[in-house]
Amino acid sequence: MMAAGLLRDRSHPDVVTYSRKVFIPLTNLCRDVCGYCTFVKQPGEAEALTMTPEMVLASAHAAKRAGCKEALFSLGDKPELKYASYRDWLQKRGYATTLAYLHDMCDLVYRETGLLPHVNPGILTEGDIASLREVSASAGIMLETVSARLLRKGEAHHRCPDKVPDKRLATIETAGRLKVAFTTGILIGIGETLEERVDSLFAIKELHERYGHIQEVIIQNFRAKPGIAMADSPEPSLL
CATH class of the missing domain: 3.20.20.70 (Aldolase class I)
Structure with a gap:
């Protein structure tokens, strides 16, 4: 930092x-x-x-x-x-x-x-x-994560057909080919590993180096709130 x-x-x-x-x-x-x-x-x-x-x-x-x-x-x-x-x-x-x-x-x-x-x-x-x-x-579109593991039952993206990482990366890449200014980012604390966070950021970096269209990268932290499936999950630390 x-x-x-x-x-x-x-x-x-x-x-x-x-x-x-x-x-x-x-x-x-x-x-x-x-x-x-x-x-x-x-x-x-x-x-x-x-x-x-x-x-x-x-x-x-x-x-x-x-x-x-x-x-x-x-x-x-x-x-x-x-x-x-x-x-x-x-x-x-x-x-x-x-x-x-x-x-x-x-x-x-x-x-x-x-x-x-x-x-x-x-x-x-x-x-x-x-x-x-x-x-x-x-x-x-938020990339969120490159971890397909989170699509499994019991994970954050189970029953989420639009959270398949390859589909989200394809959307970001297509926007680059069409020269559309684009915002994306990652979510932290949804079950991903530290290595997967880094891999997600590098995936964004590689697409921007190829097309030069990423205008903003958001780092969004998970918050445990009442009424959600992950209400009892731990929130991520600063590091």
């Missing part, structure tokens, strides 16, 4: 930059069931929410008045493949997929407010990325 601090101070001694943004949770439904997640809800739960265009615009206009420059769209991964009620909600509004709805909400926010959309919708194909690139300034 001392060495990292010295390198940081040598390059950017006292400059901290930031961009004001509004968080727009387009839907908190998801087909994955990560053991540490507090964002995702099930249909019928009091906190389950899919934002209408009116709700999206209300948030965006309020953010614009507050001086925000970006709109960060966050959502669960492909909930229409799991929940018929949500699939019906989309179809009534003329959409077959969550990504198609996201595309139009990004376009709406930019046209109406000028806020720059950033999208974080999970696993994406080349076609998905190309489509969303038309209406967003940047995109992201």
Whole structure:
């Protein structure tokens, strides 16, 4: 940590930059069931929410008045493949997929407010990325870990088809090939080893060296919170 601090101070001694943004949770439904997640809800739960265009615009206009420059769209991964009620909600509004709805909400926010959309919708194909690139300034997906071991029963990513490391790496790589500015990162404390943490960071480093598109790397720590499957799991230490 001392060495990292010295390198940081040598390059950017006292400059901290930031961009004001509004968080727009387009839907908190998801087909994955990560053991540490507090964002995702099930249909019928009091906190389950899919934002209408009116709700999206209300948030965006309020953010614009507050001086925000970006709109960060966050959502669960492909909930229409799991929940018929949500699939019906989309179809009534003329959409077959969550990504198609996201595309139009990004376009709406930019046209109406000028806020720059950033999208974080999970696993994406080349076609998905190309489509969303038309209406967003940047995109992201947390790599989380390169450990496929965590997909096993009893581990953090069991029953999570979108947490297969190779799929997430492929999304990051495809974004690089399409020259999309990209945010990613790792989770620590979800059952990975120290070596797997390092391997995950090097996987990100290698993709950035190849394509030069990684704009941000997040190190996110696990927190044990009530109501999650990993509520009794230990939290990671600083080192």
